[in-house]
Amino acid sequence: NAGVTQTPKFQVLKTGQSMTLQCAQDMNHEYMSWYRQDPGMGLRLIHYSVGAGITDQGEVPNGYNVSRSTTEDFPLRLLSAAPSQTSVYFCASGPGGVFEAYEQYFGPGTRLTVT
Amino acid sequence: AQSVTQLGSHVSVSEGALVLLRCNYSSSVPPYLFWYVQYPNQGLQLLLKYTSAATLVKGINGFEAEFKKSETSFHLTKPSAHMSDAAEYFCAVSENGNKLVFGAGTILRVKS
Numbered sequence: 001n002a003g004v005t006q007t008p009k010f011q012v013l014k015t016g017q018s019m020t021l022q023c024a025q026d027m028n029h030e031y032m033s034w035y036r037q038d039p040g041m042g043l044r045l046i047h048y049s050v051g052a053g054i055t056d057q058g059e060v061p062n063g064y065n066v067s068r069s070t071t072e073d074f075p076l077r078l079l080s081a082a083p084s085q086t087s088v089y090f091c092a093s094g095p096g097g098v099f100e101a102y103e104q105y106f107g108p109g110t111r112l113t114v115t
Numbered sequence: 116a117q118s119v120t121q122l123g124s125h126v127s128v129s130e131g132a133l134v135l136l137r138c139n140y141s142s143s144v145p146p147y148l149f150w151y152v153q154y155p156n157q158g159l160q161l162l163l164k165y166t167s168a169a170t171l172v173k174g175i176n177g178f179e180a181e182f183k184k185s186e187t188s189f190h191l192t193k194p195s196a197h198m199s200d201a202a203e204y205f206c207a208v209s210e211n212g213n214k215l216v217f218g219a220g221t222i223l224r225v226k227s
Contacts, residue, residue: 004158031213040124042205042217043159050213058214090158100212101147101166106158 002026004107006091012113013081021076021110023091030096032074033104036060036087043090049074050096081114088112117142117208119218127224134178134193136221138206141187148189149207149215150180159205165189176200201225 007022025032033048035058045058049068063085065077074093078085088111094104122137140146148165163174170182176199180191189206203222207215 033214035217040219042119042219043215044217045214048214059216092159094213096213098211098213101149101164101209102212103161103164104215106151106160108158109156 004091004093004105006089006107006110008110009108010111012115013078014115015081015083017081019078019081021078021089021091021112023074023076023107024072025074025091025093025105026072027093027095027105028071029093029105030071031094031104032068033058033092034064034066034074034076035090035092036085037090037109038087046076046089078112083114086112086114117146117210117216119206119208119216121204121206121218121221123221124219125222125224127226128196129226130198131195134191134196134200134223136191136204136206136223138180138189138191138218139187140189140206140208142208142210144210147209147212148180148182149209150174150178150189150191151205151207151217153203153205153220155202162191162204196223196225198225198227 004025034046035043047066049055091107092104118141120139150162151159173179206218
């Protein structure tokens with residue numbers, strides 16, 4: 001199992017550019033999510049999905065878009081990059097289920113810089 | 116709304132000393148609680164989780180945490196620190212098991 005994979009590892013964008021951060025998992029997990037990590041702020045939830053075709057907003061969704069057409073993939077789109085979106089982005093997946101404390105598996109991260 | 120407070124953004128201990136990382140949470144319902152560890156330039160890895168089955172939870176690498184409802188705390192401990200424990204540690208809370216709310220993190224430094 002590759003687990004959770006993310007591409008690219010590093011990316012530099014100019015303000016106003018758009019791009020897609022890729023995330024894939026091979027564990028047949030229903031739940032997938034995107035977080036951003038900023039110094040001193042921990043990880044904050046951007047968007048999440050409880051299954052193919054179902055997505056919802058997290059704590060900091062503005063400027064980001066997601067879709068979930070397959071169980072395996074959960075791409076994150078930056079519509080018009082801003083310097084405030086400079087961060088490290090983590091994708092995570094888990095078996096899902098409500099009222100269960102299950103482990104979420106994290107990818108290695110994408111370090112994004114917007115100039 | 117849920118929230119997590121981790122006291123101390125940096126903690127330094129000597130090798131062989133007790134590790135204590137503090138976590139207090141706020142939740143309107145009985146919470147699920149987690150500790151994750153992040154080694155440099157890596158993703159997060161689960162150390163342990165609280166599911167209400169037992170208040171003292173044992174995790175990997177010799178870590179454990181105790182859930183104290185009256186204090187709304189879930190502090191992480193390890194009796195004897197090892198150099199390999201140097202990392203950033205995150206406490207997280209969830210009301211339904213899905214969406215995690217993380218604390219700001221505590222960087223643990225282990226001195227030889």
